[in-house]
Amino acid sequence: MRGSGAAIGLLSLLWLLAGCSKLAVYEPTNVESHLWFDERIESEIVFVSESAAVRADGGIITDRAIAISRLPEGFRLLNINGHYLLAADSGGRLLLFLPNGARREFSFDEPIVSAATDGRTIALVTRGNVSRLVDVGSAESIFSSREKPVMAVSDKIASPIMSQNEAVFPTLDGKLLVVDRAARKTVGEFALSNESFFANPIFLGEFNDHIIAATANRFFSISRGGVRHSLDASIRFMAIFPSGMYAFLQDGTVQRLSAQLKAQSSTKETYARFVAAAEHNGAIYAAEQSGYLVKFEDDLKKTTVYELPDAVRARIFATKERLYLNNKVIEWTGR
Secondary structure, three states, X not given: OHHHHHHHHHHHHHHHHHHHOOXXXXXXXXXXXXXXOOEEOOOOEEEEXXXXXXXXXXXXXXOOOOOOOEOOOOOEEEEEEOOEEEEEOOOOEEEEEOOOOOEEEXXXXXXXXXXXXXXXXXXXXXXXXXXXXXXXXXXXXXXXXXXXXXXOOOOOOOOOEEOOOEEEEEOOOOEEEEEEOOOOEEEEEEEOOOOOOOOOOOEEEEEOOEEEEEOOOEEEEEEOOOOEEEEEOOEEEEEEEOOEEEEEEOOOEEEEEOOOOXXXXXXXXXXXXXXXXXXXXXXXXXXXXXXXXXXXXXXXXEEEEEEOOOOOOOOEEEOOOEEEEOOEEEEOOOO
């Protein structure tokens, strides 16, 4: 009898644990309609950055005007800035493609994980956590700063940002380095995280004269005068559109934030796991991982949910006109 009771208790415990471990899924109550994909592309998306997506055949998907349509074999996309494209391989080589189709090649002693350019200078971060400014004309390093090495980084690594006077580097150990380009020296340093793993910024951008950064668990806003604001939140991703700056959180909350990180409007789709967003005709469209496209209007006050034919398990990328899911395409027009 004791053995029987123990067996029943064990089964009850296993049932309880199984119930507790069940993953909560997004189940919207009002679904407007079922959306079908408008077309298919030649091969599936295997890599996504903020500015472009790359297909398995090396083809580049972007709404930027660039001179090449396919990456060289063995190279991965790092960034597209204006009409300039940066790509790197695993051995420390960096390619800069110019608007006229020409390319420049640079070699370093460790792989490049993040980069940006204005055509005259390249700002880059290496896997060894070195922040570097490189003069495009001479291929010489004109600034270099090595930070402490890190054991692991998030697969989302923010790119540096460059203005006429400054370059801002997201270091892999959770800092921002502000470098005076003319003086070629660090003029500011801001700690974002003291974590030992996955501390690197996953987003870095500019909004209303503020530098905006995010790690996996916190937002940061830094004014040109050095005034800092921060907000703790579990972040999926951030997006800056003409209508404002939006935060998509792990719990399905969507917020429009001010430059000081104050929530100006907010809504929540419980358990939604948003993976990408785009703005079209004043509306925000967000793709949800379990197979929905959610349209936010009237400053997040109105929500329309569309069901997609498939769950969004693959890479996803949005341009101003199209939403790409793996090798399928949805046109924004009319949505």
